[in-house]
Amino acid sequence: MGSAPFPSAPRRVLRYISVCVAPWICATALARASGPAAPAPTAAPAPTAAAAPTAAAAPTAAARAQRWWQHAVIYEIYPRSFQDSNGDGIGDLNGIARRLGYLEWLGVDAIWIAPMYPSPQVDFGYDISDYRAVDPQYGTLADFDRLLAQAHTHHIRIILDMVLNHTSDRHPWFIESASSRSAAKHDWYCWSDGKTGAAGRPLPPNNWVSLFGGSAWQFVPAVSQFYYHKFYRQQPDLNWRNPAVEQAMFAAMRFWLDRGVAGFRLDAITTLFEDAQLRDEPVLGDVNAQGDPNLDDIYTDNLPEDHGVMRRMRAMTDRYPGERVLIGETYLRKTADLDAWYGGARHDELQLPMDTLLGLGSRLDAGTFRQHLTESQSELHGSQPLFVFDNHDNRRSWDRYGDGIHDAAIARIVATLLLTSRAAALLYQGEEIGQTTATPTRVEDVRDPIGITGWPKEKGRDGERTPMQWDDSNAQAGFSTNAHTWLPVTANYRSINVASESADPDSLLNWHRRLISLRRSNAALRDGRMVMLDQSDATCFVTRAWRAMVRRSSSRSTCRRGRRRCRSASGQRVSVALT
Ligand code: GLC
Numbered sequence: 376m377g378s379a380p381f382p383s384a385p386r387r388v389l390r391y392i393s394v395c396v397a398p399w400i401c402a403t404a405l406a407r408a409s410g411p412a413a414p415a416p417t418a419a420p421a422p423t424a425a426a427a428p429t430a431a432a433a434p435t436a437a438a439r440a441q442r443w444w445q446h447a448v449i450y451e452i453y454p455r456s457f458q459d460s461n462g463d464g465i466g467d468l469n470g471i472a473r474r475l476g477y478l479e480w481l482g483v484d485a486i487w488i489a490p491m492y493p494s495p496q497v498d499f500g501y502d503i504s505d506y507r508a509v510d511p512q513y514g515t516l517a518d519f520d521r522l523l524a525q526a527h528t529h530h531i532r533i534i535l536d537m538v539l540n541h542t543s544d545r546h547p548w549f550i551e552s553a554s555s556r557s558a559a560k561h562d563w564y565c566w567s568d569g570k571t572g573a574a575g576r577p578l579p580p581n582n583w584v585s586l587f588g589g590s591a592w593q594f595v596p597a598v599s600q601f602y603y604h605k606f607y608r609q610q611p612d613l614n615w616r617n618p619a620v621e622q623a624m625f626a627a628m629r630f631w632l633d634r635g636v637a638g639f640r641l642d643a644i645t646t647l648f649e650d651a652q653l654r655d656e657p658v659l660g661d662v663n664a665q666g667d668p669n670l671d672d673i674y675t676d677n678l679p680e681d682h683g684v685m686r687r688m689r690a691m692t693d694r695y696p697g698e699r700v701l702i703g704e705t706y707l708r709k710t711a712d713l714d715a716w717y718g719g720a721r722h723d724e725l726q727l728p729m730d731t732l733l734g735l736g737s738r739l740d741a742g743t744f745r746q747h748l749t750e751s752q753s754e755l756h757g758s759q760p761l762f763v764f765d766n767h768d769n770r771r772s773w774d775r776y777g778d779g780i781h782d783a784a785i786a787r788i789v790a791t792l793l794l795t796s797r798a799a800a801l802l803y804q805g806e807e808i809g810q811t812t813a814t815p816t817r818v819e820d821v822r823d824p825i826g827i828t829g830w831p832k833e834k835g836r837d838g839e840r841t842p843m844q845w846d847d848s849n850a851q852a853g854f855s856t857n858a859h860t861w862l863p864v865t866a867n868y869r870s871i872n873v874a875s876e877s878a879d880p881d882s883l884l885n886w887h888r889r890l891i892s893l894r895r896s897n898a899a900l901r902d903g904r905m906v907m908l909d910q911s912d913a914t915c916f917v918t919r920a921w922r923a924m925v926r927r928s929s930s931r932s933t934c935r936r937g938r939r940r941c942r943s944a945s946g947q948r949v950s951v952a953l954t
Contacts, residue, residue, distance in 0.1 A: 638700035
């Protein structure tokens with residue numbers, strides 16, 4: 376994969392990073408002021424039998440307003456790779472429970488657990504065959520309930536991944552659907568007769584391609600029809616035009632809401648509907664990494680019909696106490712498109728569709744960040760952005776933004792942008808310690824199917840999914856006791872791991888922890904507005920958030936940053952300067 380190309384102009388961005396908090400304390404001073412770093416706890420207390428709460432109790436009620444999700448730090452857990460508790464080389468729910476103490480120490484408000492439901496694991500859980508159970512690899516429903524209860528005692532909410540666009544082809548619904556055209560559930564998936572080619576050969580109905588390679592249509596002789604799949608062939612798309620699908624999926628969501636989960640991260644949610652006329656998508660030219668033509672996906676992504684479902688889903692989750700949250704996996708083209716997923720001025724769809732524009736690029740450029748941040752403050756009808764720099768589908772930000780020389784400093788910039796912006800924040804396991812992308816170098820080592828079919832242009836997503844690096848107690852970095860972990864542990868675990876970084880006051884881990892603590896304790900950072908003080912400097916980036924309501928203070932403050940002078944007369948304020 377290698378490092379992202381690093382433009383020369385923003386090098387000065389690295390020269391100085393400071394976080395100034397009223398009364399103007401720079402982060403380095405803040406680091407020292409906090410005293411020696413307390414080591415991260417390694418294990419959580421024993422499970423309790425307490426009933427699962429609807430929402431976790433907050434440690435400082437005042438610091439967390441009613442809408443807890445607005446300023447939440449949500450930590451993504453990829454369960455296969457977080458903590459193995461039974462020595463099979465694969466992470467599991469009891470492993471997550473063991474690490475709750477660490478997550479509380481770090482200061483996260485909620486964890487989002489990537490799919491842990493029963494699954495053939497073609498797409499490592501994103502191909503679900505039962506929406507109301509736990510895959511035996513990860514544990515049992517009883518383990519889940521215990522985890523929920525334990526998380527509550529650590530003031531951590533649990534958000535589940537919910538895959539609504541498609542199921543596994545092993546799901547009983549699809550098995551029935553594909554069995555006969557007259558089956559009761561035949562219409563639960565997207566079927567088409569297709570076209571007829573030479574000698575009566577069946578051909579797909581249009582030019583749509585799967586995001587994971589090849590035609591998006593798969594022929595099934597038993598029904599003499601094609602089914603549509605946006606992702607792998609083993610992930611048939613559900614037909615959301617059939618109201619029975621919505622009823623069944625909402626019921627599955629209620630199953631978990633009733634148990635006490637705090638909400639859902641909605642997988643691939645912009646792809647629920649496809650064009651009813653199945654029109655060809657415009658061809659953009661050239662081919663993608665899988666060798667398929669590049670298409671403008673206007674008929675398979677972000678269709679207007681999606682929004683009716685979102686509004687009904689929001690009405691359903693709003694009936695639950697405790698502010699359940701709907702997070703969207705929303706890869707969109709521009710901020711204005713994102714606004715529609717909040718419901719625009721009505722605010723009646725998702726609370727937190729992800730902004731993938733700010734943090735999932737690879738250009739460390741002040742102007743680009745400034746533009747995205749400004750749009751996120753001005754084009755969302757006041758809704759709260761949700762920023763993300765890392766997840767299980769993208770090369771780690773360390774490698775995307777790093778230049779190979781200043782990587783550690785750049786990782787601090789990324790953390791500062793993420794955690795001091797007026798936004799909720801998504802943090803992916805390992806991001807806080809600077810885990811790196813470890814892309815396989817031989818095709819025979821690849822586990823992610825897109826890396827096998829796309830090799831060598833597309834090497835898959837294994838690199839960002841390697842096991843969490845806890846310590847250097849064994850060759851599995853404390854992740855497992857099994858020498859054969861499902862993906863290999865990255866060799867740099869001896870220096871990049873939770874145990875060593877928690878003991879080092881200047882580590883990236885403690886940088887994250889302090890920023891999280893700062894945003895939790897400072898009302899301006901939590902709730903304040905955010906404006907750019909500098910509008911044009913390509914190498915300097917300054918933002919400030921302040922609490923518009925607080926104007927009691929008459930004192931004026933002056934902050935000097937080199938030749939730059941910032942004046943403010945507001946009461947409580949925070950200034951983040953990256954110059
Ligand atoms: C989402 C998931 C990704 C998965 C895909 C298909 O993008 O994040 O991991 O492969 O959906 O479900």
